[in-house]
Amino acid sequence: MELPVSLDPSGRQSLQRQLFDQLRGLILSAGLRPGTLVPPSRLLARQLGVSRNTVVLAYERLSAEGYLQARSALGTFVSHDLPDSSLRVDAGRAADGAAARRQLPRSSLAFRGRAQAVVSPGNLEFDFWLGRLDPTLFPLAAWRRLVNQVLERVDSGFTEYRDPAGLPELRTAIADHLRPARGMKVEADQIVVVAGAQEGLNLIARLLLREGTRVVTENPSYQGAAYLFESYRAEVIPVPVDEDGLCVDALPPAGAAFVHLTPSHQYPMGFTLSRERRLKLLDWALRTGAYVVEDDYDSDFRYRGSPLMALMGLDQAESVIYLGTFSKSVGAGLRVGYLVLPRPLVEPARTVKALLDNGHPWLDQAVMAEFIASGAYDTHLRKIRRTYLARRDCLIDSLRNHFGDVALSGTDSGMHLAWHLPAHFPSAPELQGLAAERGVGVYSLRSGAAHDFGGCAYSESTLFFGYSCLDETRIRAGIGRVADALRDWQRARGTSLRPARACSGR
Ligand SMILES: Cc1ncc(COP(=O)(O)O)c(C=O)c1O
Missing domain, CATH: 1.10.10.10 (Winged helix-like DNA-binding domain superfamily/Winged helix DNA-binding domain)
Known part of the structure; x- marks a missing residue:
């Protein structure tokens, strides 16, 4: 030293x-x-x-x-x-x-913003926090083998700057995966590799936002997107969602730079954007000149019906920017995601990525490329899809056993679902508190990494359960404790369980 x-x-x-x-x-x-x-x-x-x-x-x-x-x-x-x-x-x-x-006089801070919640706020015994992966399902053996394999033939991987848009092998592997899996006409040179969807959102914001730009988001929406746009001092226009996804008829008639949405599995409600609304949305984008940012964060996990075609697959007019991430399928700690860009945005996006960080780390990209190209990614996806499906079924079963015909949404895909509480139950924030007292983390809208712009119909009556990180024994035990909490609450009020309303599993 x-x-x-x-x-x-x-x-x-x-x-x-x-x-x-x-x-x-x-x-x-x-x-x-x-x-x-x-x-x-x-x-x-x-x-x-x-x-x-x-x-x-x-x-x-x-x-x-x-x-x-x-x-x-x-x-x-x-x-x-x-x-x-x-x-x-x-x-x-x-x-x-x-x-x-x-x-000493100091420069005033140009940045103004708040950070999104990505980890569970509590240290709870049974935590249904949304979007968490089970660490025991990480493909460690395959990953270790691929890291060694890649390191054995490394030449200038660690020492040279490379294309800031990403490693060609990874961009090719992603394009080859997306074409059949999401029905997209995508070429490798439209892809920019980023450090997770959040960096992808930042890159889009850098391309299209300045103070006062109008941006549309879903209400409720993903906090990481809402807070980011807010930090750019954009004019954020919340548009409600219902059972068919974003209420496309409520989009502003003109003037928005883009709309950010989660069409496959609306975050956090779990609704799927209907085909009719998809076509209407693309038509709106064409008429108004706005881009559509398709945040496809968890579409790898579809449990019913055929895989949905991505909005980008339907797009004939280069309106859609597609945002993908490996955070939900491989691991959030890897920080690997990607953007698929309409051709006019590819070069500007490459420049933004170069200005941000000169490109994504080489080793992570090389390993991910091998992981996909070798077929190990598909095998891994099939395995965790089976596991998550069993956990989802266990959760639905436990809720029905304790509470009768529960009204659920978001069950067809993803890693979490929403329970619409009956009118005679405590409010969702209240039930969240009662469950937390018994060591169980269940989340109301404002607490589960979602953002409510106000006036959201689901804030008081909907409770969210992430099920991907808990095995069946823990899911049953956790829901049992929620039932105990409710029984005590009812006893204290001198009421009894009335039959709940009919189930509308979606
Ligand atoms: C809707 C949505 N978009 C984006 C992200 C961010 O993912 P990443 O870890 O790739 O930044 C998340 C994470 O939970 C999400 O739920």
Whole structure:
């Protein structure tokens, strides 16, 4: 380790005194923390171009005053117990410095924003937080093998800058996957690899937003999107959703730069955008010149019917920007996602990605490319789809066992579902609180990484359950505790369970 010390041979103080003062300053400002090994005197003397004796004498004085401690053969370390008197002197100086610093004019912060909730806020025994993956399902053995395989033939992967749009092998593998899986006419050169859907949203915002730009989102919507657009000081226009997805008739007649939506499995309600509305939406985009941002965060998990064709597959007019992520299928910690762009946006998007970070890390891309191209991704998807389906069925079964004909939405796909509570139940936020008291995390609209722009019909009456991260035993136990919580609530109010309304599983 080289120390940030420089000595002035023509200075008034001796070299030894300068060195003592500077090392003492480093120790007191925590630049050298207690327990840090300082360089051997010979090395420091060579670094500073002074005689070794100068360093030895400075170290001896620092040791004598309690700043350093020699530990025989191990070397010399910064003391854990620094002399109180010097600390007091320094604290006084630091306070003076802080006061002086406070008086300096500072640039005002250009950024204004809030962070979305992506992890569960509580530490609950049975946590139905939305969109979480089960760590035991991560394809660790395949991943380890592929990392080794890729590293064995690495040439300039780690040392060279590459195409900021992403590794050609990964872009090809993604395009080959999307064509049959999502019915999209996509070529590899339309793809930009990003650090998860959130970076993709940022990239889109950089391309299309400035202060006051009009952007449409669903109401309720994904917090990460709503908060991002808000941070750009865009004019965010919330449009309600119902059982057929975004209420397309309520879109503004003109002036929006784009609409962000989750058509396959609306976040968080779970509704699917009907075919009729898909066509109407594309027509609206064509008429108004707006882009459609199709956030396809969890469409790999469809449990009923054929896979849905993506909006981009229906688009004839280059209106749709498709946003995909591996966060829900492989792991959110990998931070790998991608954008599929209409041709006119490809080059600007590549430039934005270059300005952001010069491209995604090479190793992650190379491994993901192999994972998809080798067929391991499809095998993995089939496995977790089966597991999630069993967990979804277990959750529905448990809810029915305890509460009768429950009204659910979002059950056909994804990793979470919504329960529309009967009128005689406590409100969703209240039931969330009662469940949390028993160690169970279930989420009302405003707490589950969703954003309610106000006036949302589902805020008080809908409770959300992510089921992908809990096995069947835990799902049953968790729902049993929610039932206990409800029974106690009813007992306290002197009411009894009335038959719930008819089920409308969607
Ligand atoms: C609708 C939606 N879009 C985007 C994301 C962000 O995903 P990523 O981890 O790829 O940034 C999420 C994450 O939960 C999501 O639910």
